[in-house]
Amino acid sequence: MSKVRVKAKLKKGLVNVKALAKHPMMTYNQAEKKTGSRDNANFITHISAKLQSNGETVFDMSTSQFLSKNPIFKFKFKGAEKGDTLIMTWVDFKGNTATGKAKIR
């Protein structure tokens, strides 16, 4: 269920990345309303992307519960070549992780 869909496209020296993480992003108040306990809140806390060729991190973000449900992340970075693979990983509040990969086109 949980996964990351990634698209990466090289354009004028910049790689344009679109990533979709499938996650409910439940805030504390939503959790209280729906399940009766604030402890059921769960959301992505950290998402990062790295290149497969050299293992370098190109994108790194700490997040809170106020991202939308199934959040989309868009960002640009430089210094990568066509054909390299971008690996994105997120970690959520409960410690679950998911990874998605995409070849840079």
Place this chain on the structure above:
Amino acid sequence: MERRKFLSLTLGALALAVVPASVRAEDFRKSKPTVWTAKTVDDAIKNLYGSTTFIDKDVKLKTPDVAANGGAVPVNFSTKIPAKTVSVFQDSNPEAAVAVYSVTKYDATDYSIKIKMAKSGTITVIVEGQDGKLYRATKTLEVALGGCEG
């Protein structure tokens, strides 16, 4: 002569200490836990950077003026400043912090995300430059339908 030597030595040491910090990725959830529980934008910024002095320029922030759906408000922001971190806050939810990016050397500092807003409010984007100064952009928008019940 003595003092001149001392000055150049300390300056060199400072420069050395600053460089590695700019290329290191950081999990701000672990290193700055108080940022995420702060109720106001000012408190959150103070907890993150220790200062609330801003320069209001060189940060581009784009959002719709009226968001039809508060559950997913698109926010685009970018800057040409060589940055260490970029952070996003809003004042319409119970807590203020939305996200903190640590900028890598590959980064083009051009991001876009979708955020939740319970009601109309102001989005604040702070860019911490490598010069240590804080650059800010704010945008107030109306939310027609609050999306996330907080």
